[in-house]
Amino acid sequence: MGAVLAYAWARARAHRGRQVLALLGVVAAATMVGASITIAGTLNGGFDRTAQRAGLPDVLATFSPLPRAQVARVVSRLANIRDASYVLQHAGAQISAVGNYTDHGKLYGISPGRHGYVIVAGHDIDGPGEAVIEIGLARDWKLQLGQYINVRYNGGLPLRIVGMVVPPDTVAFPLTKGPRVYADYEDVRRIEGVPPGYVSGVDLWLADPRLVDVTLAQARSASFGVAGLQLVTRSGLKLLIGQAAGIVIAVVVAFSLIALLVACVMLSASAAAEVQRRLTAVGLLRAVGISARTLVAAAAVEATLFTLPAATLGVLGGWLAVNGSAGRLLASLNELPPGTSLTLLLIGSVVGLTLLVVAATCWPAWRATQRSPVEVLRGGDVGHGARHLRLPPFLPLLGVRLVLARPVRAAATVAVVGFAVSVVLAILSIATVLQNLNEQPLSVGKRYQLLVYAPSSQLEEIRRLPGVAAATPFYSLEVVDSFALDEPFTLQAFGAPPPAYEAPPLVAGHLAYKPDEAEVGLGLAEALGLHPGGVLAAQLPNGREVRFRVAGIVQSLEDQGRVAYVESPRLLAAWNPTGVRVPTFGGLPGQIAVKLKPGASSAAVTAALARTGKPSTSSGGIAGQSVQGWASRSSGFIGILVALLRTVAVLDICVCLYAVGQALALTSQERRRALAVIRAQGAGRLHLFAVFGVVAGFLVLLAWILAAALERWAVAPGVAHLAASYVVLSLSAGGQLLAVTLGGLLLGATVVSALLVRAIVRQPVVTGLRTD
Amino acid sequence: MSVVARGRGLVRTFGSGRAALRVLDGVDIELTAGELVAVVGRSGSGKSTLLHLLGGLDRPDEGTIELDGARMEGARERELARLRREKIGFVFQAFHLLPELSGIENVLLPARITRDRDAVKRGRELVDRLGLDGAAGRLPTVLSGGEQQRLAIARALVNDPLLVLADEPTGNLDPDSGASVVDLLRQVAADGKAVLVVTHEPSVVERADRILRLEQGKLI
Numbered sequence: 001m002g003a004v005l006a007y008a009w010a011r012a013r014a015h016r017g018r019q020v021l022a023l024l025g026v027v028a029a030a031t032m033v034g035a036s037i038t039i040a041g042t043l044n045g046g047f048d049r050t051a052q053r054a055g056l057p058d059v060l061a062t063f064s065p066l067p068r069a070q071v072a073r074v075v076s077r078l079a080n081i082r083d084a085s086y087v088l089q090h091a092g093a094q095i096s097a098v099g100n101y102t103d104h105g106k107l108y109g110i111s112p113g114r115h116g117y118v119i120v121a122g123h124d125i126d127g128p129g130e131a132v133i134e135i136g137l138a139r140d141w142k143l144q145l146g147q148y149i150n151v152r153y154n155g156g157l158p159l160r161i162v163g164m165v166v167p168p169d170t171v172a173f174p175l176t177k178g179p180r181v182y183a184d185y186e187d188v189r190r191i192e193g194v195p196p197g198y199v200s201g202v203d204l205w206l207a208d209p210r211l212v213d214v215t216l217a218q219a220r221s222a223s224f225g226v227a228g229l230q231l232v233t234r235s236g237l238k239l240l241i242g243q244a245a246g247i248v249i250a251v252v253v254a255f256s257l258i259a260l261l262v263a264c265v266m267l268s269a270s271a272a273a274e275v276q277r278r279l280t281a282v283g284l285l286r287a288v289g290i291s292a293r294t295l296v297a298a299a300a301v302e303a304t305l306f307t308l309p310a311a312t313l314g315v316l317g318g319w320l321a322v323n324g325s326a327g328r329l330l331a332s333l334n335e336l337p338p339g340t341s342l343t344l345l346l347i348g349s350v351v352g353l354t355l356l357v358v359a360a361t362c363w364p365a366w367r368a369t370q371r372s373p374v375e376v377l378r379g380g381d382v383g384h385g386a387r388h389l390r391l392p393p394f395l396p397l398l399g400v401r402l403v404l405a406r407p408v409r410a411a412a413t414v415a416v417v418g419f420a421v422s423v424v425l426a427i428l429s430i431a432t433v434l435q436n437l438n439e440q441p442l443s444v445g446k447r448y449q450l451l452v453y454a455p456s457s458q459l460e461e462i463r464r465l466p467g468v469a470a471a472t473p474f475y476s477l478e479v480v481d482s483f484a485l486d487e488p489f490t491l492q493a494f495g496a497p498p499p500a501y502e503a504p505p506l507v508a509g510h511l512a513y514k515p516d517e518a519e520v521g522l523g524l525a526e527a528l529g530l531h532p533g534g535v536l537a538a539q540l541p542n543g544r545e546v547r548f549r550v551a552g553i554v555q556s557l558e559d560q561g562r563v564a565y566v567e568s569p570r571l572l573a574a575w576n577p578t579g580v581r582v583p584t585f586g587g588l589p590g591q592i593a594v595k596l597k598p599g600a601s602s603a604a605v606t607a608a609l610a611r612t613g614k615p616s617t618s619s620g621g622i623a624g625q626s627v628q629g630w631a632s633r634s635s636g637f638i639g640i641l642v643a644l645l646r647t648v649a650v651l652d653i654c655v656c657l658y659a660v661g662q663a664l665a666l667t668s669q670e671r672r673r674a675l676a677v678i679r680a681q682g683a684g685r686l687h688l689f690a691v692f693g694v695v696a697g698f699l700v701l702l703a704w705i706l707a708a709a710l711e712r713w714a715v716a717p718g719v720a721h722l723a724a725s726y727v728v729l730s731l732s733a734g735g736q737l738l739a740v741t742l743g744g745l746l747l748g749a750t751v752v753s754a755l756l757v758r759a760i761v762r763q764p765v766v767t768g769l770r771t772d
Numbered sequence: 773m774s775v776v777a778r779g780r781g782l783v784r785t786f787g788s789g790r791a792a793l794r795v796l797d798g799v800d801i802e803l804t805a806g807e808l809v810a811v812v813g814r815s816g817s818g819k820s821t822l823l824h825l826l827g828g829l830d831r832p833d834e835g836t837i838e839l840d841g842a843r844m845e846g847a848r849e850r851e852l853a854r855l856r857r858e859k860i861g862f863v864f865q866a867f868h869l870l871p872e873l874s875g876i877e878n879v880l881l882p883a884r885i886t887r888d889r890d891a892v893k894r895g896r897e898l899v900d901r902l903g904l905d906g907a908a909g910r911l912p913t914v915l916s917g918g919e920q921q922r923l924a925i926a927r928a929l930v931n932d933p934l935l936v937l938a939d940e941p942t943g944n945l946d947p948d949s950g951a952s953v954v955d956l957l958r959q960v961a962a963d964g965k966a967v968l969v970v971t972h973e974p975s976v977v978e979r980a981d982r983i984l985r986l987e988q989g990k991l992i
Contacts, residue, residue, distance in 0.1 A: 395881075398873075398884075401873070405871075405872055673868065674871075677864075677868040677870065678870075678881065679829075679853070679856075680827070680856060680868075681856065681857065681882040681885055681927070682853055682854065682855075682856040682857020682858065682860075682886070682931070683853065683857070684850050684853030684854070684857075685849065687853075687885055764829065765824075765829040765830070766824045766829045766830045769824075769829070769864070
């Protein structure tokens with residue numbers, strides 16, 4: 001064993017360049033893995049982790065202020081209640097501190113007990129005159145413990161900041177419009193101006209959270225007469241937070257895992273190739289009597305000694321690259337960092353990577369030792385397997401021949417790079433969509449992108465506009481439930497079946513394709529206790545009623561899910577039975593929903609519409625209602641998401657280029673004698689650069705074509721499917737993105753080729769000629 | 773006849789410190805057009821090293837090398853590549869034909885580097901002249917050693933070099949094939965080129981115009 005390891009050490013010293021290249025490969029792949037693990041470990045499960053630590057209530061009920069005793073009686077009638085905490089909320093509070101001011105503050109008057117937030121600095125309030133503030137407010141306004149915030153009330157109520165908290169039931173300020181301040185109940189009661197003992201919310205912890213549906217049903221029936229009652233469950237909050245950034249988190253996590261897979265495949269291939277290169281030595285060592293077991297054990301020890309530090313360095317680098325962005329994203333969502341669990345994951349990834357390389361080294365080494373030494377000694381000769389490709393007699397194509405002498409390796413390289421680039425394309429597509437939210441309100445989560453303020457008589461004209469794929473009449477109406485008149489909701493009707501234009505993820509039942517069917521938002525279904533097959537009866541503002549059969553329950557993004565999507569004929573008939581047509585059915589405003597062609601510019605179509613006197617606006621969706629709204633308050637949020645996505649993309653591109661570089665370097669190592677012969681014939685640096693540049697370009701081009709196909713037909717639909725629990729995404733890499741990606745890859749391949757050629761020409765020609 | 777290549781005081785040492793081995797220790801050599809010079813000596817005496825230095829494949833530690841009036845010892849790699857491309861032809865013991873290329877593609881490889889149409893034409897003529905028509909379209913792996921070496925010589929001559937350097941050109945060949953290769957090199961010299969052959973073979977030595985013996989790092 002010692003002799004074999006000594007030989008391994010001598011070999012590593014003799015081939016420092018190759019060894020460094022191999023270790024750089026491990027570092028690159030480990031960086032990717034480190035970044036992936038950091039993103040996945042940080043973002044995945046952030047809500048659950050924080051909710052668990054905060055002891056977030058299972059149900060949060062809000063209502064118009066009522067005496068606490070009355071609310072307590074209702075609560076006492078509910079089964080399955082483990083604990084309850086009462087709160088008095090004051091929205092629109094005018095809060096100021098150290099030069100900052102907002103009139104959207106949310107004050108929570110709390111009493112001793114459970115509060116559903118995590119204290120991350122200081123302590124909870126002990127009495128009047130004290131406040132704990134959400135950490136987002138502290139960060140944004142740069143507030144410290146012991147400072148005072150002032151609530152405008154009768155000349156001002158100063159509250160001393162005694163603690164900072166993370167409340168996981170909403171995203172952080174300034175992402176959310178109103179910062180949260182928790183103060184003593186009596187302080188808030190005075191500001192709110194309600195009689196003593198009045199509360200406007202109750203947080204409920206259930207004995208068995210699995211029975212939350214039963215508790216909700218009981219709460220609705222027991223709360224008859226409670227005005228403005230809104231019930232939100234912990235899962236509902238998770239959904240709301242998920243609507244905010246869940247899609248991005250899910251996609252980033254998924255991409256990171258894909259990148260992890262790609263990195264692992266590359267490492268395995270690299271390690272296996274390294275053993276392949278040493279076959280002659282393996283045969284020789286076997287020939288002089290070293291046992292197979294010793295050889296495999298030595299390979300394992302050697303791989304461990306070299307890989308462990310490189311993997312540690314890479315994982316650390318990956319962590320450093322994305323930890324800041326991931327942490328800021330997490331903070332924006334009011335979620336706590338993973339703590340030691342991430343450290344354990346990173347350590348595990350170092351160990352896993354090392355084991356992977358060890359296994360990938362030992363397996364071919366073991367296989368090699370199972371063959372006769374003579375057979376193994378012959379194993380490295382490329383010449384016997386040479387194929388004669390009929391290519392034009394240009395020197396640059398020689399590189400293609402050299403690379404294709406190992407067709408399986410070339411195909412594997414193209415496949416790995418192609419797959420990774422397809423992921424990059426999808427990542428950059430999403431980043432582009434997010435980036436555009438700031439400047440161009442595209443809609444994510446809807447199948448239509450624009451709403452045009454125009455009568456349906458202009459439908460055909462709009463359909464003919466460049467970039468318009470389809471258009472249909474659209475009506476949005478505030479209605480109330482016929483059975484519970486205090487339950488308002490939005491009825492949205494299309495001139496086509498709703499799934500063609502509005503496609504929120506389905507929770508239960510099926511999508512509505514018939515004129516008498518409706519898709520009901522989850523919030524509305526929970527409020528009205530609706531189920532698929534039930535009846536949705538909407539009372540219109542004109543006093544008429546229209547009924548639909550509930551086809552399915554959907555996770556709508558609008559109005560907290562208090563919305564229903566239907567086809568328009570029934571609504572129109574009920575609104576105006578005399579049959580007067582759009583645009584105004586006696587006041588019912590008609591608009592036109594417009595779907596754009598893939599890759600069409602929303603801005604261009606908007607401008608074209610404006611030129612013909614038809615103003616338009618974004619269709620809304622997560623873009624219009626959530627992210628874009630946040631963007632106006634916190635453009636940094638989208639910036640963080642985009643930065644995170646682009647970091648992953650850049651790391652992925654680096655891994656791709658490493659794969660190409662590795663394939664070329666391996667070829668140059670294996671064919672160093674052939675290259676020396678070419679150099680002996682007078683080929684200089686430029687000739688070699690042409691040889692390797694063309695082959696690098698060839699590999700990259702093939703991979704890019706594969707990537708474009710994969711992205712269009714596999715990855716993008718896959719991502720859309722992955723995101724289906726949040727929104728409907730229509731992703732497709734546009735021509736510009738494809739061109740930029742190809743350009744970047746070709747540029748990278750050029751640099752890789754130049755570096756490789758530099759390394760080749762630094763070696764004397766005779767070194768290659770002497771090689772056996 | 774004119775001097776094609778000249779080496780003065782060539783020193784080449786391998787290794788360092790106590791393990792240093794001075795393979796060439798002040799070698800002086802001159803090669804003129806039209807002569808076939810044989811360099812002989814024991815294994816490890818530095819024959820191939822001398823050939824590599826004269827061919828610009830390696831650099832001397834000391835001394836000067838001049839090829840057709842151009843100094844080589846301090847030349848940049850780009851200049852050395854140009855000299856190899858335009859003025860030197862190499863023939864190796866192990867032929868070193870690229871296994872992916874057919875016989876004719878191997879012969880024309882230097883012409884592809886220079887992108888010289890005349891060289892391509894010359895290469896095709898050489899293949900005809902050397903009777904390699906049958907080998908031209910086949911891969912090296914299916915050719916005999918003699919055919920491979922003749923293809924390698926044709927490759928060395930494609931760019932019409934002034935100096936042909938042959939490193940044990942018959943070392944891997946049977947006597948008959950070896951003899952035909954020596955005939956060929958003799959003919960190359962007769963065509964006005966300087967030919968330097970490193971060899972162990974008496975059959976080659978006896979056909980040389982001049983014999984140089986390399987012993988203890990010096991030519992005698």
